[in-house]
Amino acid sequence: MTGRTGMAVTARGIGLLVAAVVLLGVGGRFAYPELTLLGAAAGVAVGYAALVAAWRPRLTVIRTASPDRVGRGEPATMELTVRNTGRLRAVNLLAEDRCDDRWVPVPLLRLRPGRDTAVRYDVPTVRRGVVRVGPLRVTRRDPLGLVASARPYGGSVPIWVHPRIHPLNAVPTGAGRSLDGRTDAVPHGSITFDSLREYVIGDELRRVHWRTSARVGELMVRENVDTSLPRIVVLLDNRAAAHPYGGGPSESFEACCEAAASIITAAHRADLPAILLLVAEDSVPATTGSGTTVGAVRGWAGLRARRRPAEHADAAPDGGASPAGPLDRLAAAELVAGDGDLQATVTRLRRDRLGDTLVFLTGPGGRGDLGHVGALRGAYPSVVVGVVGAADPTPPGAAGLVVIDAADGAAFAAEWDRVRRW
Template identity: 75%
Template sequence: MGITARGIGLLVVAVLLLGVGFRFGYPELTLLGAAAGIAVAVAVVIAARRPRLAVHRRADPDRVARGEPATMTLTLRNAGRLRAASLLATDRCGDRVVPVPVLRLRPGADTTVRYDVPTVRRGVVPVGPLRVTRRDPLGLVVLARSYGDSVPVWVHPRIHPLSAVPTGAGRSLDGRVDAVPHGSITFDSLREYVVGDELRRVHWRTSARVGELMVRENVDTSLPRIVVLLDNRAAAHPDRVDGVAESFESACEAAASVVAAAVREDLPVALLFAAAAEPIPEPTAPTTPASSGSGMIDGPGVGPLDRLAAVSLAADGTLEAATARLRRDRLGDTLVVLTGPGSRDDLGYVGALRGAYPSVVVGVFGAAERTPPDAAGLVVVDAPDGAAFAAEWDGVRRW
């Protein structure tokens, strides 16, 4: 609660009039001073009365790709019995303040305002809470309160279609290494039935043709797994304008493109960061179904695209430590490392992973010169942005 300049002036006048009136015996001045003091007290009571307001907000959609439109619909309802007079409301959308017209809202009535959420930058845009300012009719006292919760709008990186997706190498139980497009319990051959075989494995059509029971013989194959390591270290992306590193934004777009391509092909994919990422805001369930046009593959909860929207550059961490974790854990068979111009001298650490990962691809963004083709014996894709990376990626013939 705060007293305006008008309220402070009136309170000072009230004290002076009461003092002069009592000191020199002027009842008229005393009466005026008392009236001024009562006016300030009444203003405090009016402003302190908390209006009953119900706030409902809906983002359409709440997950979008960078540059796509998103609209926030805010509905404010007067749930009290008294007219909500002299109210001023503003909603916070990222760094913007959006005015909400609620002046003299009748009991049971509501007002709705719609506005565009800025999506020009990747990130998580916090929207809300609604800030309602109440004033007394004379403008002596002002009191601001917050209503409703803050809702995040997830602005995902752009996704560029990739036609080439590495399937990796799958290992069967007998030690063979093959290119496996889809891993599971895979059919291998038919053999004669022996006592103890499960009847559900009997291949009835073949049994009817040969005149004896034949059962399916299956083999276990491992699922090919793609591991995407996004280098989010500040040292890897030294060129920044207004705190934004375009090379890092391009790397995020490339990571989103690889993840979306893997999901499209039903391949397991793991997204990792070179440096510790900041805590991710609590997500809300999407208000609209996933759209193939926007490349939205995340459902309720935190998915890879939500993580890419929330990740930022970090000052700690080294590429050597990140690659050491990858060598120890061996999370897959195809490794995609996406970094910036500041890590070109550290690609040797990535090259040392070729024994643990059969396929290693490195994407370098924002470098002034192209990386030598034999750098650490790696497949290196130099690209100025995410779109160029997608074009170069589809031209790679060896993984």
């Protein structure tokens, strides 16, 4: 019954049912009461087994991921607590917890009423992605093994496996600098109106927008941004055509994800706003710092209050399953079949002007599209292109762009720190 839920008759039960039908038929046809009695007994045994397997134990499942967001290769554990909330009898059950594509056995032996048992096991984090853990599958069998029923208990919890982060010493600050020669970080901004968000405890009342608050029926607060604060836009090329591979995971795409995560983390540590965009099928940018959307700003405010580590600073405030920030989006990012519409993305970037430094990360198959990215030099003072996973360097004179060639994420970090002109 691996991977399946519901009630099913085992091979032994099917054999006994066939024997019952044959015995009842032969006993009735030839007037053998002994065979009829054996056939009836076999049928009663299968019926009793179905009743036993149909009984549903009352269990409460609590699972805790520690931590729920990790870097690739970092340890993560899942603690599962199963409590018998029934009042009548102890239970002996076979239980398995789903962890990605494997099943972890959970022993439930003599679980008495009102008692619980806890199991802890390691979650595999060797691959970037979202590891779904749960639900718990409890299998109940009768003593003769004729009927088995499997039912799910509890929900599932995602564990976000972020790309491996390589430390970067240099962070481009574009053209937005303060008059005294340094970069200022203004948490809430002070110059230009950006958006409205719901009031949270601690906000200044002078920032409440009373007209909108009266219209919607709840307090709304103005969010301002400092337009002189440098902004970094990371554009990740997730088109399958840009990352050719032969049947397995694309190493160039994984390396691009590591490069994007490294840039985002370095920008966060330097208190610079950063935006992550995907070329294919991306409608809502993931942001850090002074976000461009109400949801992004509200989420970032909650993160700063929780004081999470910088490399996991985009965790969802409510621990939900939806991507909350750039690192979560990178964990869930996948290659999209087809060439994607890079021209539409470039047009939107030129129109919106989301920042002053654009970093375009692509694979060997994306070199032919560098001309489209080069057209953004008028809208973005600094445009940097990272070609990751290519066997040979990019030919010189690629639309006049700063091009970084690297074999993998670690090599990209090393080449990134060698750049002297942004």
